[in-house]
Amino acid sequence: MNSKLEKSVDGFVESIGQLGSNLGLNKMAAQLYALLFMSNDPLSLDDMMKRLKVSKGNVSVNVRELEKWGAARKVWVKGDRRDFYKAELDVFKIITERLKTGLTRRMDETLQAIKQAEETIREGGGNFNGKDKKTAKVYRERLEKAKEIYWRLNGLIETASKIIT
Amino acid sequence: MNSKLEKSVDGFVESIGQLGSNLGLNKMAAQLYALLFMSNDPLSLDDMMKRLKVSKGNVSVNVRELEKWGAARKVWVKGDRRDFYKAELDVFKIITERLKTGLTRRMDETLQAIKQAEETIREGGGNFNGKDKKTAKVYRERLEKAKEIYWRLNGLIETASKIIT
DNA sequence: TAGTTCATTCAGAATGTTTAGAACGATGCA
DNA sequence: TGCATCGTTCTAAACATTCTGAATGAACTA
Structure with a gap:
């Protein structure tokens, strides 16, 4: 992917993490949400851990936290047995x-x-x-x-x- | 002081501490505020540290934090060189x-x-x-x-x- | 069935936050 | 001036939170 595009999203993700912390949410969960929010295609755990440079365990726990809140949902991708997640865009x-x-x-x-x-x-x-x-x-x-x-x-x-x- | 009266306030103080944490404030500052709020007379650092069972340094830092916010003010007690504080009751x-x-x-x-x-x-x-x-x-x-x-x-x-x- | 790929769990490491208490300087008083 | 009593500052410890990475087991494939 175009690294400039990627970097521009990083700034947004970072900022949402801060905002989330301020609201008493978990920073990682907030960042994950921002990442999913910006992504058109659903993301796998691997996608997310690579993108945010965190462990898979961390992603696993927090993305399911998002799911629990109704902020993300698991989607099925045909022919792939991995779990994919996408953001519930109307999360306000x-x-x-x-x-x-x-x-x-x-x-x-x-x-x-x-x-x-x-x-x-x-x-x-x-x-x-x-x-x-x-x-x-x-x-x-x-x-x-x-x-x-x-x-x-x-x-x-x-x-x-x-x-x- | 009547220990029943004192205990009843303790519960309130404790609860305000929790609420403060939830709002991203410092628990100690919130408790100090609750204590001052309930007290008719201004309190000295010693009064507060004894009442909340915390160190004087802790009280010193946090009560001045409250003052900075405008939630408490230092009052002068004639004939006493200690600093006394009272709550700004309309703190909402x-x-x-x-x-x-x-x-x-x-x-x-x-x-x-x-x-x-x-x-x-x-x-x-x-x-x-x-x-x-x-x-x-x-x-x-x-x-x-x-x-x-x-x-x-x-x-x-x-x-x-x-x-x- | 053996091997691979995945998500989850969890113990302990890393990090961040809050607290105690010693050290210090300032103030008042004899 | 010397002593006692304050409030403040600072460091190290206690505590809380978050994170990693290894272990585990489930699901799939050949």
Whole structure:
């Protein structure tokens, strides 16, 4: 292949890897996706490992990760028993959904922690006195504020979700 | 301090640490923020290191990181030469801005990589023939598609940004 | 069946990130 | 000035993540 053409794609692949990392995805998976995205023909594991200069094991694991996300799919090439993969080109929604899921889960855990803290304070009830009473009051206020932030973030994610669809 | 009260906050702090990690922030910084957020009085480095059971160096670096972000500020306590910090309670916008900045920078780099690739192909111009000519055509198409995705993501970020304000 | 080619798995190597804690300089005070 | 108490910086260690490459077994061929 024309090495200039190849190099131009390398830059893109590299950049998508960085972007993926920034979004908490695996760099290799992101690079693999970019490579598949730019390729017209499906690629074999060998194609990918040669192109990205990484081990076959690495490609194997990560390309199946992409498949799991719905970002790539295995295709059958007549007369060849190797596995070939091609990119799901319309991946935008898939990735954002994935990011949303991770974030939502963490946020829900935080909401649980907030509720748990509130419960603990409620249990303490009238038993607090002096300094502790004041502290409990501040805690209740802050936890309330934390819940507000939770709901704002939640609304933001929902809105983003709708925009994507 | 009432240890039940303290424990209830610990759960919250822990959870915010996890959430912060998920957003690409430093776990310690996130925990420190949560701790300051819950505290009515400003805290000294010693207070924080004891509470989170981490080294003073660690606290020093990360609390100043928070200050840099505008998420915490140093306050002067009369008659005490130690540094005290308190949380900027309305931190929502600050954090999201920060996340936006990071993401936007990466995306801009990707856009540059796309444009660079396009330029390289354009330079090749009519010199491609046969297989390469076809490849160049596919590349142009895919890069066009990549730009589309870039602009959609960009729009999404902009919209989110407006919602936050 | 023996030999070849493939994908997968997994232990440990390589790499990247975070932390502890010692060393240091600055500040305040007697 | 000498001592005590801070905050900061830095190195090496701990820890977490990612990657390689050898081992394995499945699928195919002659």
